Amino acid sequence: MSETQATTVNETNYLNASSTLRSWLLTVDHKRIGILYLVTLTGFLLIGGIAAGLIRLELINASGRFFSHETYNKIFTAHGVVMIFFFLLPSIPAVFGNFLIPIMIGARDLAFPRLNLASWYIFVIGGVFGLSALVLGGVDTGWTFYTPYSSTYANSHVILTALGIFVAGFSSILTGINFIVTIHKMRAPGMTWFRLPLFVWAHYATSIVIVLGTPVIAITILLVACERLFHLGIFDPALGGDPVLFQHLFWFYSHPAVYIMVLPGMGVMSELIAAFSRKRIFGYTVVAMSSMAIAIIGFFVWGHHMFVSSQSIYAGLVFSFLSFLVAIPSAVKVFNWTATLYKGSISFKTPMVYALGFIGLFTVGGLTGLFLATAAVDVHVHDTYFVVAHFHYVMIGGAMMEFLGALHFWWPKMIGKMYPERVSRAGSILLFIAFNLTFFPQFILGYMGMPRRYHVYPPEFQLLHRMSSLGAGLLFISFAVVFGSLLWSLVKGKKAPANPWPAKGLEWETSSPPPTFNFDRIPEVTEEAYAYETLFGDEPGPTS
Amino acid sequence: MAYTGQHVTSIRTYVTVFLCLMALTALTVWVAFMDLGFMNTIVAMTIAVIKALLVVLIFMHLKDNPKVLWIAAGGAAVWLAIMMSFTLADYLTRPASYLGGW
Amino acid sequence: MSEAHSNNLAHHFETMEQQKQASSLGMWLFLVQEVMFFGGLFLGYVVYRSMYHDAFIAGSHLLNVKLGAFNTVVLIGSSLTIAFSVRAGQLGRNRQILGWLAATLVLGAVFLGVKGVEYAHKYHEHLMPGPHFHYDAAQHSAGAHVDTEAVDPHKVELFVSFYFAMTGLHATHMIIGIGLIVWLMVKAARRRFSSDYYAPVEVFGLYWHFVDIVWIFLFPLLYLIGRH
Numbered sequence: 001m002s003e004t005q006a007t008t009v010n011e012t013n014y015l016n017a018s019s020t021l022r023s024w025l026l027t028v029d030h031k032r033i034g035i036l037y038l039v040t041l042t043g044f045l046l047i048g049g050i051a052a053g054l055i056r057l058e059l060i061n062a063s064g065r066f067f068s069h070e071t072y073n074k075i076f077t078a079h080g081v082v083m084i085f086f087f088l089l090p091s092i093p094a095v096f097g098n099f100l101i102p103i104m105i106g107a108r109d110l111a112f113p114r115l116n117l118a119s120w121y122i123f124v125i126g127g128v129f130g131l132s133a134l135v136l137g138g139v140d141t142g143w144t145f146y147t148p149y150s151s152t153y154a155n156s157h158v159i160l161t162a163l164g165i166f167v168a169g170f171s172s173i174l175t176g177i178n179f180i181v182t183i184h185k186m187r188a189p190g191m192t193w194f195r196l197p198l199f200v201w202a203h204y205a206t207s208i209v210i211v212l213g214t215p216v217i218a219i220t221i222l223l224v225a226c227e228r229l230f231h232l233g234i235f236d237p238a239l240g241g242d243p244v245l246f247q248h249l250f251w252f253y254s255h256p257a258v259y260i261m262v263l264p265g266m267g268v269m270s271e272l273i274a275a276f277s278r279k280r281i282f283g284y285t286v287v288a289m290s291s292m293a294i295a296i297i298g299f300f301v302w303g304h305h306m307f308v309s310s311q312s313i314y315a316g317l318v319f320s321f322l323s324f325l326v327a328i329p330s331a332v333k334v335f336n337w338t339a340t341l342y343k344g345s346i347s348f349k350t351p352m353v354y355a356l357g358f359i360g361l362f363t364v365g366g367l368t369g370l371f372l373a374t375a376a377v378d379v380h381v382h383d384t385y386f387v388v389a390h391f392h393y394v395m396i397g398g399a400m401m402e403f404l405g406a407l408h409f410w411w412p413k414m415i416g417k418m419y420p421e422r423v424s425r426a427g428s429i430l431l432f433i434a435f436n437l438t439f440f441p442q443f444i445l446g447y448m449g450m451p452r453r454y455h456v457y458p459p460e461f462q463l464l465h466r467m468s469s470l471g472a473g474l475l476f477i478s479f480a481v482v483f484g485s486l487l488w489s490l491v492k493g494k495k496a497p498a499n500p501w502p503a504k505g506l507e508w509e510t511s512s513p514p515p516t517f518n519f520d521r522i523p524e525v526t527e528e529a530y531a532y533e534t535l536f537g538d539e540p541g542p543t544s
Numbered sequence: 545m546a547y548t549g550q551h552v553t554s555i556r557t558y559v560t561v562f563l564c565l566m567a568l569t570a571l572t573v574w575v576a577f578m579d580l581g582f583m584n585t586i587v588a589m590t591i592a593v594i595k596a597l598l599v600v601l602i603f604m605h606l607k608d609n610p611k612v613l614w615i616a617a618g619g620a621a622v623w624l625a626i627m628m629s630f631t632l633a634d635y636l637t638r639p640a641s642y643l644g645g646w
Numbered sequence: 647m648s649e650a651h652s653n654n655l656a657h658h659f660e661t662m663e664q665q666k667q668a669s670s671l672g673m674w675l676f677l678v679q680e681v682m683f684f685g686g687l688f689l690g691y692v693v694y695r696s697m698y699h700d701a702f703i704a705g706s707h708l709l710n711v712k713l714g715a716f717n718t719v720v721l722i723g724s725s726l727t728i729a730f731s732v733r734a735g736q737l738g739r740n741r742q743i744l745g746w747l748a749a750t751l752v753l754g755a756v757f758l759g760v761k762g763v764e765y766a767h768k769y770h771e772h773l774m775p776g777p778h779f780h781y782d783a784a785q786h787s788a789g790a791h792v793d794t795e796a797v798d799p800h801k802v803e804l805f806v807s808f809y810f811a812m813t814g815l816h817a818t819h820m821i822i823g824i825g826l827i828v829w830l831m832v833k834a835a836r837r838r839f840s841s842d843y844y845a846p847v848e849v850f851g852l853y854w855h856f857v858d859i860v861w862i863f864l865f866p867l868l869y870l871i872g873r874h
Contacts, residue, residue: 102658109658111668177675184612185668186658211675212623215683223687223811231776232807234690239800239807240701245693248631249686299626303634315634517657552736553729562726569718573711576870579791584874588866596859603729604855609670616674620681627682628689635693 013513015416028113029516034099035414036120041095042483044086044127047134049479051079056438056472059465064456072455073140074156080143082134085165086127088399089172089257092264093179093210094123096406097203099414101179103507104197106188106525108517111181119174126168133157133164142453144254147235147246151227162225169218172260176210179203188506190525194288197505197529198281201288202267205295209256209263212299217253220246244309251302259298262362262394263291265402266333269355272405273337275503276352277344280530283336290329297326307378316375323373330366334359349501350421353428354405361397361435365390368443383453386446392439404428404482411486412500416513417493420485427481434478438471504535551608561602568595654843666845673849677856684860687815691808691867698801700792705805706872707787707794708773710764714869717760718861724753725858732851735844743847744834750854751827754820761817768806775807791874809868816864819857826850 014031017023024032054075058066067075098116102109110116133139139161141150150158183196183204196204224246226232233239235246274281281287303311303319337359346352368390371377381387408428411419441464446452450461457465499508510519527534572591580587601607606617659665695702727749734742772780781802783794830847833839839847 107658111658112672113656113658115672173679177672177679180675181668181672184671185664211679212619212682215679216627216686219683219686219815223690226811230810232811233775233800233804234807234811239804240694240698240798241804242693242697244634245631245690248634249689252627252631299623300630303630310638311634312637314637315630318633319630522660552733555730555733558726558729558733562722565722565725566719569715569722572866572870573715576711576866576873579874585871588871592863592866595862599725599855599859599862603725604852612671613674616671616678620678624681624685624688627685628692631689631693632696635696 011511012515013416013511014516015513017516026117028109028117030098030102030110030113030116031414031514031518033116033120034095037090037094037098037123038414040120040124040127041087041091044082047131048079048083048087049476051075051082053472053476055079056469058455059457060469062457062459062462062465067455069455070140073142073453074138076453077139077142078134081130081139081161081165083395084143084257084261085168086130088261088395090123090168090175091261091399091403092268092406093172093203093206093260094120094175095403096199096268096410097179097206097264098175100410100507101182101200101203102186103510103514103518104200104505105183105186105191106506106519106523107182107186108519108522110178111186112178115174116178119171119178122174123168123171126164126166126171129160129164129167131164133160136160144250145221145224145246146250147224147227147241147243148237151224151235151246152238159225159228162221165221166218166225169214169221172210173214173218176207176214179207180211183207188522188525192525194285195525195528196288197267198270198284198287198291199264199267202263202270202291205291206260206263206267208292209260209295209298213253213256213260216249217257220249220253244306244311247306247309247311248302251305252299255302255305256295256298258391258394259294261399263294265358265399266291268402268406268409269333269337269358271503271505272351272355272409273340274530274532275409275501276347276349276355277341278347278532278536279340279344280528280532281336282339282342283332284529287333287336290332293329294326297322297329301326301373304373304375304378307375308382313375320373320375324370327366327370334363334366348425349408350419350424350428351405351409353425353432354401354408357428357432358398358401358405361393361401361432365393365395365397368393381446383451384446385442385450385452388452389439389442389446392442396435396439404431407486409501410507411489412496413507413512413514415490415493416496417489418496418500419489419493423485423488424482427478427485431475431478431482434471434474436471438468438475441465441467441471502535504530504532551605553602553605557602561598565595565598662842669845669849670852673852677852680856684812684815687808687812688863688867691812694804694808698798698804700794701797701801702805703792703872704783704787704790704794704797705802705809706869707790708768708802708806709809709869710767711869711873713760713764714865717757718865720753720757720760721858721861724750724757725855727753728851728854732844732848735839735847736841738839738841738844740834740837740839743839743844744831747827747831747834747847751824751831754824754827758817758820758824761813765810773806775803775810779803779806790872812864812868816857816860819860823850823854823857826853 014029024036027033058064058072058075064072098110136157138156139154139158140156141154141158145158145162183200223232223234227235233241235241235243237243270281270287301319301323303315304323307316307320368386372381372387372390408419408424411417445461445464448461450457496512498511500512502508506523506525507514509523568591572588575587576584600617606613655662655665659668727746731743731746731750734746768774771786772778773786781799783797787794827850830850833846
């Protein structure tokens with residue numbers, strides 16, 4: 001540690017090693033590719049966010065004042081497609097997984113660096129397809145593309161969007177394969193499976209879900225496109241095709257996709273909680289295995305999206321029961337993080353604020369998921385704002401909060417600059433408040449019967465909708481503060497030391513930013529992850 | 545650590561496997577023209593699985609490969625089975641008029 | 647030997663063995679996703695066959711068993727030639743690699759040619775799915791053991807949709823495979839391979855065998871199980 005930490009100010013690192021545009025666009029360095037993804041995804045987040053803003057703007061009034069029905073359909077579809085397929089699914093793995101996995105396991109790069117760059121280009125091509133569909137007039141099917149509307153009746157750019165999702169899906173698959181091979185074959189000497197940081201375990205589990213699930217959505221969405229292009233009648237009721245088969249195929253992927261979005265966030269969570277409690281994570285093995293359990297059980301529950309389709313009630317009962325099982329490993333994680341806090345020496349740095357926010361919001365999102373997995377309750381709240389609120393608590397409260405937590409935690413490592421702590425922390429707290437103001441009223445709205453995807457609604461819902469829109473406005477301000485302060489730090493931030501928090505992990509033992517090949521010498525790992533007692537000696541933080 | 549390539553399979557083995565695959569192909573075509581009722585489907589699928597196993601184990605060298613590749617190959621088969629069986633769990637428990645037979 | 651090591655060992659690997667294991671595992675994982683990719687189509691086929699048994703029997707009589715069986719033999723033969731190519735790679739014999747790759751290329755092209763003949767036939771008989779689809783039970787499904795006159799032509803169109811989706815996706819994989827064979831042949835002609843470095847041939851072999859396996863299932867499902 002002493003050797004690598006003694007890097008001097010003028011050291012070349014992966015950022016300043018070369019500065020031409022060409023050197024960025026043809027890079028095979030996993031860290032630079034992570035940065036490319038960060039820039040691309042921030043662009044998509046902005047587009048998806050603008051669409052969200054337009055939705056909330058429209059819903060301020062019960063009469064649907066600003067947009068036509070068709071335009072509103074296209075706006076919420078744009079929001080869903082961009083946020084899910086082009087932001088949340090790649091978000092943490094593509095940026096932080098790419099940047100950190102090789103460093104965390106003590107490797108010089110991912111197993112297939114050129115494939116990694118190809119994945120980014122494939123993602124960009126998919127994004128261009130998706131965005132050109134938006135520019136040419138949009139899609140109005142909802143992000144779920146239910147047939148036969150999407151395959152037969154919709155008069156919008158379904159084919160182009162479908163191809164975009166298909167192509168972007170292969171970017172995910174190739175990244176997933178790259179991660180699994182890297183974790184299997186590239187670990188440094190001494191880095192045994194049970195010394196891996198939990199971030200790496202979470203990405204391993206995520207990659208398995210990606211490799212097993214994503215091809216199914218790829219073929220499904222391809223068939224929808226072929227149905228429009230070549231009249232293949234696979235989901236066409238006129239030929240005897242079954243739209244419910246589409247739903248089976250769609251949700252076989254799209255339910256596990258929820259875990260693709262949230263599992264990496266859970267990995268980030270373990271790093272943050274341990275670092276800012278200055279303690280070993282409570283029950284390391286159980287937390288690692290619960291990631292694997294979520295990945296596997298997550299494939300057995302998809303039918304709970306289809307209780308009110310013509311799915312047989314017997315299958316519905318089985319899916320309902322299995323959906324409760326997946327709550328167990330999720331709860332195990334939440335309990336273990338909470339137990340880690342116990343008697344820790346906690347510091348409320350910005351990433352920790354996001355982490356603590358995650359615990360609360362994810363618990364609300366997860367528990368309301370159990371309401372929805374109960375078939376009888378689901379019949380009442382299916383396709384209402386209750387569902388909308390539920391998945392935003394999981395997606396934003398879970399995945400998004402951890403994306404921001406990770407961004408602040410590893411920002412000094414990635415960029416080499418410190419973000420302004422007080423402004424960023426204020427931003428994170430404002431974001432937490434604004435999020436709840438936006439989405440909690442939606443639980444009540446949904447329970448009272450407000451359906452999703454409608455822009456004209458009875459006037460008695462107007463007050464709650466206005467609260468939600470006010471929250472969305474605040475959410476915009478808080479995002480502006482959060483990203484503004486990060487941008488500010490790019491120029492004016494203090495130079496970051498190698499280990500600013502300080503935290504354990506190989507990524508903190510190399511310089512900030514790291515050199516191009518991560519380590520001068522491949523490190524030898526001699527201790528378990530989160531051995532904070534060795535970092536702080538006999539400081540108060542007790543060991544477990 | 546017998547990884548692929550460390551072990552060179554003999555030409556004789558490859559040719560034998562190829563001839564087995566040819567024989568099974570002839571068998572499956574021959575059986576297809578006999579009326580065995582729903583057993584036709586089962587026989588055809590059984591032969592296809594045997595052929596696939598021959599290709600995977602010997603042509604693709606899985607039998608000489610480490611456990612992790614067995615897990616990958618087995619995982620694919622198991623996950624396909626999960627997708628099929630849970631979806632069919634829906635279709636097969638719908639009202640009987642839905643189905644037309646095998 | 648050490649020369650070959652330094653040329654072909656990428657900077658981020660420690661040993662040739664590690665590099666080879668990584669590429670092999672990577673290709674197997676890619677095939678896992680291929681199984682699920684084709685799996686969605688197979689699932690659809692299984693569901694509809696259970697629903698529309700008689701129509702699918704009538705549909706399978708539209709296909710030519712002789713051509714299907716011939717193609718099965720051709721494709722399994724190409725699996726044998728690519729296996730020989732990988733074997734030549736293990737022994738580091740570039741000329742043999744090249745020869746067996748060429749044989750595989752020819753067999754693959756024959757398969758696609760026969761497939762093209764079958765497609766053209768369907769086109770002339772108005773059996774492509776879409777507005778021009780026309781199914782005539784007496785003409786197309788003579789000899790089927792189910793009452794083809796009672797079969798809904800729409801459901802037969804559904805079968806034909808699956809036929810084209812499944813064989814089309816399979817043929818696409820073969821076309822990509824043939825492109826890769828050409829690339830490998832160029833490398834072999836330049837004597838780039840050795841017994842230490844032949845991983846590209848090996849992982850391509852895995853891919854090609856997988857394409858063969860898909861056909862091993864497609865042939866009975868589409869051509870055979872409704873024939874008796």
